[in-house]
Amino acid sequence: MTVHGYTYGTSAVAKSPVLPADFEDMKKSALFGEEDVKYLRLSHDIVKDQVEQILDVWYGFVGANPHLLASFTGKADGKPLGDYLGGVRKRFGQWILDTARAEYDQRWLDYQHEIGLRHHRIKKNKTDGAPSTDLVPFRNLFALIFPVTFTLKPFLARKGHSAEEVERMHAAWVKSCLLQVTLWSYPYVKEGDF
Amino acid sequence: MTVHGYTYGTSAVAKSPVLPADFEDMKKSALFGEEDVKYLRLSHDIVKDQVEQILDVWYGFVGANPHLLASFTGKADGKPLGDYLGGVRKRFGQWILDTARAEYDQRWLDYQHEIGLRHHRIKKNKTDGAPSTDLVPFRNLFALIFPVTFTLKPFLARKGHSAEEVERMHAAWVKSCLLQVTLWSYPYVKEGDF
Ligand code: HEM
Numbered sequence: 001m002t003v004h005g006y007t008y009g010t011s012a013v014a015k016s017p018v019l020p021a022d023f024e025d026m027k028k029s030a031l032f033g034e035e036d037v038k039y040l041r042l043s044h045d046i047v048k049d050q051v052e053q054i055l056d057v058w059y060g061f062v063g064a065n066p067h068l069l070a071s072f073t074g075k076a077d078g079k080p081l082g083d084y085l086g087g088v089r090k091r092f093g094q095w096i097l098d099t100a101r102a103e104y105d106q107r108w109l110d111y112q113h114e115i116g117l118r119h120h121r122i123k124k125n126k127t128d129g130a131p132s133t134d135l136v137p138f139r140n141l142f143a144l145i146f147p148v149t150f151t152l153k154p155f156l157a158r159k160g161h162s163a164e165e166v167e168r169m170h171a172a173w174v175k176s177c178l179l180q181v182t183l184w185s186y187p188y189v190k191e192g193d194f
Numbered sequence: 195m196t197v198h199g200y201t202y203g204t205s206a207v208a209k210s211p212v213l214p215a216d217f218e219d220m221k222k223s224a225l226f227g228e229e230d231v232k233y234l235r236l237s238h239d240i241v242k243d244q245v246e247q248i249l250d251v252w253y254g255f256v257g258a259n260p261h262l263l264a265s266f267t268g269k270a271d272g273k274p275l276g277d278y279l280g281g282v283r284k285r286f287g288q289w290i291l292d293t294a295r296a297e298y299d300q301r302w303l304d305y306q307h308e309i310g311l312r313h314h315r316i317k318k319n320k321t322d323g324a325p326s327t328d329l330v331p332f333r334n335l336f337a338l339i340f341p342v343t344f345t346l347k348p349f350l351a352r353k354g355h356s357a358e359e360v361e362r363m364h365a366a367w368v369k370s371c372l373l374q375v376t377l378w379s380y381p382y383v384k385e386g387d388f
């Protein structure tokens with residue numbers, strides 16, 4: 001199965017402008033360490049056959065909030081674009097697995113930059129040829145980390161792991177999202193301020 | 195006791211460029227609601243006589259990480275500036291109480307913008323007349339939310355509240371920090387992209 005526009009690890013993805021050494025420091029700022037890699041990977045097998053149900057919850061949240069759904073609507077008529085929502089959803093499913101695989105190497109770093117560009121006006125809509133709004137506004141990007149990780153927790157708990165393990169997987173997801181959305185912010189931030 | 199440079203609610207603070215209606219939407223994105231206000235306020239009386247101990251932990255973390263401490267060092271010689279660290283610490287103490295008071299009105303919104311300017315090159319160092327670096331880099335701002343809220347948890351648990359109450363206070367702090375650091379990011383973000 002190929003997912004349209006999912007270019008992770010291909011030559012279509014440019015190099016991240018974030019230096020690996022700076023990313024190492026960012027991890028330290030978030031208390032992200034080997035334990036988190038371990039717990040993200042533990043989560044991989046738990047989430048891998050629940051991806052569609054997780055996406056149902058997340059898409060339900062976006063759909064229920066007009067100010068979020070707006071980024072998936074037609075620029076001209078403000079109506080939700082089903083094809084666009086559907087295309088992005090497949091890549092969102094890949095992202096769940098990539099986050100849980102936790103191979104945070106150069107290829108991963110590069111694709112994070114690509115995801116940032118796709119939220120930003122530089123590349124939004126391009127992958128799906130969607131006639132949508134120009135930009136996902138910065139102001140909601142980090143806020144969404146809360147519902148995304150909070151609603152993930154019950155799925156993490158569904159395969160019989162201890163409360164302690166679920167807690168640690170959840171924490172690792174929160175840290176990973178903080179780091180990722182920071183990387184995605186690069187195109188939004190003024191030159192020299194990142 | 196007056197805290198040098200703590201200008202919350204005074205005419206020295208400019209109006210936030212973030213519209214109240216957009217802030218309401220940001221709250222929805224973070225699942226921040228009346229319950230969170232309640233639990234933040236519950237945390238107020240718990241943290242109010244532990245502020246110095248909490249700051250010891252947070253300052254310990256910054257001090258132990260050269261890439262963070264860098265923002266508190268002399269621009270010329272790279273040595274930690276004790277007066278600067280000490281001056282900021284007093285306002286940081288106020289911030290703990292203000293976050294827990296959770297009066298997220300226009301005065302609060304305006305002061306969040308001020309805090310953003312003080313991290314950014316526009317106003318960094320001005321309040322304390324510190325001969326320090328020009329900018330707190332964007333890349334560590336959100337990452338720090340994890341250690342700040344994680345290390346707060348034991349303090350929230352120290353006054354006999356149930357695990358459930360501690361969990362909810364912690365979640366409310368995480369949401370509040372996501373919203374606040376987003377507001378602080380305004381000066382870092384390109385015009386029109388916020
Ligand atoms: C925790 C925060 C967020 C996460 C984890 C997330 C995740 C993702 C992922 C994985 C993709 C697909 C990337 C790819 O093409 O491979 C994507 C695309 C997209 N997201 Fe987000 N997102 C977040 C915040 C937001 C917010 C707040 C909005 C606003 C509604 C939003 C709107 C979009 C849109 C419109 C696209 C399609 C971009 C395009 O045209 O290619 N996202 N997101």
Ligand code: HEM
Nearest residue numbers: 262265282285286289309312318319321330334335338339
């Ligand atoms: C969760 C993230 C953060 C929180 C909650 C936070 C909180 C605060 C607070 C409350 C103040 C005082 C504001 C005032 O003047 O009233 C402050 C100032 C400051 N913070 Fe942060 N901060 C965060 C991230 C960072 C990071 C990552 C750094 C980098 C080391 C940093 C460096 C500074 C500096 C240098 C000042 C003094 C700015 C000035 O010159 O006025 N902060 N911070």
